Amino acid sequence: xxxxxxxxxxxxxxxxxxxxxxxxxxxxxxxxxxxxxxxxxxxxxxxxxxxxxxxxxxxxxxxxxxxxxxxxxxxxxxxxxxxxxxxxxxxxxxxxxxxxxxxxxxxxxxxxxxxxxxxxxxxxxxxxxxxxxxxxxxxxxxxxxxxxxxxxxxxxxxxxxxxxxxxxxxxxxxxxxxxxxxxxxxxxxxxxxxxxxxxxxxxxxxxxxxxxxxxxxxxxxxxxxxxxxxxxxxxxxxxxxxxxxxxxxxxxxxxxxxxxxxxxxxxxxxxxxxxxxxxxxxxxx
Amino acid sequence: xxxxxxxxxxxxxxxxxxxxxxxxxxxxxxxxxxxxxxxxxxxxxxxxxxxxxxxxxxxxxxxxxxxxxxxxxxxxxxxxxxxxxxxxxxxxxxxxxxxxxxxxxxxxxxxxxxxxxxxxxxxxxxxxxxxxxxxxxxxxxxxxxxxxxxxxxxxxxxxxxxxxxxxxxxxxxxxxxxxxxxxxxxxxxxxxxxxxxxxxxxxxxxxxxxxxxxxxxxxxxxxxxxxxxxxxxxxxxxxxxxxxxxxxxxxxxxxxxxxxxxxxxxxxxxxxxxxxxxxxxxxxxxxxxxxxxxxx
Numbered sequence: 251x252x253x254x255x256x257x258x259x260x261x262x263x264x265x266x267x268x269x270x271x272x273x274x275x276x277x278x279x280x281x282x283x284x285x286x287x288x289x290x291x292x293x294x295x296x297x298x299x300x301x302x303x304x305x306x307x308x309x310x311x312x313x314x315x316x317x318x319x320x321x322x323x324x325x326x327x328x329x330x331x332x333x334x335x336x337x338x339x340x341x342x343x344x345x346x347x348x349x350x351x352x353x354x355x356x357x358x359x360x361x362x363x364x365x366x367x368x369x370x371x372x373x374x375x376x377x378x379x380x381x382x383x384x385x386x387x388x389x390x391x392x393x394x395x396x397x398x399x400x401x402x403x404x405x406x407x408x409x410x411x412x413x414x415x416x417x418x419x420x421x422x423x424x425x426x427x428x429x430x431x432x433x434x435x436x437x438x439x440x441x442x443x444x445x446x447x448x449x450x451x452x453x454x455x456x457x458x459x460x461x462x463x464x465x466x467x468x469x470x471x472x473x474x475x476x477x478x479x480x481x482x483x484x485x486x487x488x489x490x491x492x493x494x495x496x497x498x499x500x501x502x503x504x505x506x507x508x509x510x511x512x513x514x515x516x517x518x519x520x521x522x523x524x525x526x527x528x529x530x531x532x533x534x535x
Numbered sequence: 536x537x538x539x540x541x542x543x544x545x546x547x548x549x550x551x552x553x554x555x556x557x558x559x560x561x562x563x564x565x566x567x568x569x570x571x572x573x574x575x576x577x578x579x580x581x582x583x584x585x586x587x588x589x590x591x592x593x594x595x596x597x598x599x600x601x602x603x604x605x606x607x608x609x610x611x612x613x614x615x616x617x618x619x620x621x622x623x624x625x626x627x628x629x630x631x632x633x634x635x636x637x638x639x640x641x642x643x644x645x646x647x648x649x650x651x652x653x654x655x656x657x658x659x660x661x662x663x664x665x666x667x668x669x670x671x672x673x674x675x676x677x678x679x680x681x682x683x684x685x686x687x688x689x690x691x692x693x694x695x696x697x698x699x700x701x702x703x704x705x706x707x708x709x710x711x712x713x714x715x716x717x718x719x720x721x722x723x724x725x726x727x728x729x730x731x732x733x734x735x736x737x738x739x740x741x742x743x744x745x746x747x748x749x750x751x752x753x754x755x756x757x758x759x760x761x762x763x764x765x766x767x768x769x770x771x772x773x774x775x776x777x778x779x780x781x782x783x784x785x786x787x788x789x790x791x792x793x794x795x796x797x798x799x800x801x802x803x804x805x806x807x808x809x810x811x812x813x814x815x816x817x818x819x820x821x822x823x824x825x826x827x828x829x830x831x
Contacts, residue, residue, distance in 0.1 A: 364753025
């Protein structure tokens, strides 16, 4: 082959790969453009501070916002201590034997279990067996279980980055193993752990399938926020408004607004995580 | 604090940490036990073979029929469609980011992929209804665009971040010496990519695809919102389909507890569990193979 044709073909080849990348970016741009351009007009202070009214064709989305915040809070309260403790066990205590390997394998498998199966498990365990009923607490715990494998994995990675000499120094001056972990290892791994936790919670906040049968409700009239009662949540609200509402066209602006708020919440959480990571890396250097 | 109390606290917390480790085992065991227990209750009524090979899913009919073949075919169909879209795009993008993009472009593209991964599935499903569906309806002259093609496009978007991230890691991990050797004998960048880098990264790329498949099979909200949910065996991409996940999501809310129909949904979940488990295990197998070859 001549050198010139080689040069031409290399441009075509580069163009092919570039175009695949551009198509992927195009997906992202379409998603964000559609949500922002059509959702922005419904976004206002009233929209996020008023409860839904008149069969959800009017009013705002305060009730689902409160529901999602409380839901994510319960998820965090359950999954963070549980997940961090488990990661500490795996990284600081566990020996490399068949038991540890089994635990690690089950964590990997758990992260691959479809979210709808977590929903079924939450229904069977929390709603029925433990008699919580369809409620905020049942849904929050279900999302907590779903979040566990991610929190364990990210926390363990953060713990792994702490050099062993740090631990040995603490142990050498007479600290017990627990004191070493509490006062030395955890504080230095904190930003890494936080990054993982925030990213996991942003994922949990956007999940719909696990809360379908564990407590999310189409509409809650009046007071909300009791952990033993059903609740409204942003992702479920969007699902209902776009598929199940009687007058879908009429509520479409509210659906766009809900989608925009949900995306903003998720992106803000992600930005927080990136900020923590960025600051941490800067301090490290 | 006295020495004895300190030791006691140390032991206490060791116990707590260890317990959480075992509880994770119990969680997977619990999920598995729940699936098996409820499936067994179902298989006491319906023969497993009839369930897997039955051609009709009509649990609310006068004579209920519990054949899940249409659901398995629907899930496979939509997942295959998604992979036909996502594999070339994902590998192309991964190769571009790893081999062609400069540092500054990389710093834009990588966060963009993470942003795409962060978008909740319900939002992507919503866009399936408001953007993709009218688009398909216009192009193919259909009354609506809620069909297998729509689901496949959305699932491709859901699976792309996974495929790109894992494939990019794999391509990036190919030792530089391989490339240098290839350039040294006069190969172009493209030839090096196709004949050296991609083959060397192949196990990692296969793993990326399998993890993407696992993601697509288990995805609920997007297919629930965008595929129309008609439980028939699809004959083309423009047919409406009802996947396994969507069936569980729709019917679990309506079915009375502990009826055959209720147990049937757990039986579907069991099949779903093993399908995703299989995809993930194959993915993991190839990741480990890849690590073994390229461990320094």
